Amino acid sequence: MSTTHQLDWKNLGFQYLPTNGFVQLDFVDGQWGQVEVKQDPYMPMHIAANCLHYGQACFEGLKAFTTKAGKVVLFRPDRNAERMRLSAERICMEAPSNELFIEACRKAIEINRDFVPPYGTGASLYLRPLLIGTEATVGIKPSSTFSLIVFVTPVGPYYKDGFRPVEALVMEDYDRAAPQGTGRAKMAGNYAASLKPGMEAKKKGYPIVLFADPKEHSYVDEFGTSNFIAITPNGEYKTPSSSSILQSITNETLQVLAQEMGLTVIREPIALNSLDQFSEVGAVGTAAVLTPVHAIQYRDRKFTFGDPDVAGATLTRLYQQLQGIQYGEIPDTHEWLVEI
Ligand SMILES: *Cc1c(COP(=O)(O)O)cnc(C)c1O
Secondary structure, eight states, X not given: OOOOOOOOGGGOOSSOOOOSOEEEEEEETTEEOOOEEEOOSOOOOOXXXXXXXXOOEEEOOEEEEEOTTSOEEEEOHHHHHHHHHHHHHHTTOOOOOHHHXXXXXXXXXXXXXXXXXXXXXXXXXXXXXXXXXXXXXXXXXXXXXXXXXXXXXXXXXXXXXXXXXXXXXXXXXXXXXXXXXXXXXXXXXXXXXXXXXXXXXXXXTOSEEEEEOTTTSOBEEEESSSEEEEEOTTSEEEXXXXXXXXXXXHHHHHHHHHHHTTOEEEEOOOBXXXXXXXXXXXXXXXXXXXXXXXEEEETTEEEEOSXXXXXXXXXXXXXXXXXXXXXXXXXXXXXXXXXX
16 A cells, blocks of 8 residues: 555645545444444445434544655644534534544554645645444434544645635525534534535625524624634734534634734624624635635625735735644644644
8 A cells, every 4th residue: 555646736626536545433332443444435334324314424624734844744633523522412423532533533644645745735635534323213313323434535725726815605595504503513414505505606606605693694604614704904803603603623723823923813793794894804614724705795785805816914824824834834832733
């Protein structure tokens, strides 16, 4: 398993590529088994498996990088492990401990070392831990058996245009989550719910959707697959407090960096009709890291944020700081990097 691949690292998209294999561990009889390496990307599953019918499935997304010094590092895997437990708890699943989760991630990288993009390419290795309920159940009840799968795929920048501002549409015809639903859990079904609004926005020419809060439809919740952050002209970093958004680790990390840069971090409900208070808006998440948003269409009102062709100065600095740490160019003072 050490063939050298001639992948075009600089032009990778965000898609599944075949690798050397993946890891799986199963929860049976009340306990987790061994971390096993598998090659065949198809898995046998009972046709009545709970995850297939009732959506008992949640996942994570995190990245490994090759640093300037040539080390392979994972970024904050403990936070992903903790969030997977949170998601699992909400939908009555067993989740692995932090140690087991990280061991599975480590193994998935080790068997795919030659798929970790080299330093300097702007690419990274995306890890997808997936937790599914596998018991054959027809009556509605939680599964008692689970599988954790971790597969990897090398990825380039999420958006083909790279760090370039996009325009978003506030979606009022659909919600991705309910007020006390599963929006805080990274569960598979949330994405099924956001596919149609996402497709409709794309058809209208908007690459991303901004969801309103599902209770009152008057506050900002989050973008389809990423958190909302915004900068005010007097140096504030604002992000919504809402019970239906996914707690982004990228957002959490950027808040720490923003504070270190002297910005004031504020988490509060953000009214959709108060978007004109912001000079910069960004969509943040592991896959895209940070996508600047230069305009948001809300009903017949279009809010704009800075130059449509160039990202704002503050978001650019935050982005560079985060990427600098991930690629080992800036000291990792918070010990966010875990060496593989
Ligand atoms: C995963 C996800 C995010 C981003 O979270 P990160 O931890 O930063 O990757 C944001 N919103 C939703 C709906 C998500 O599923």
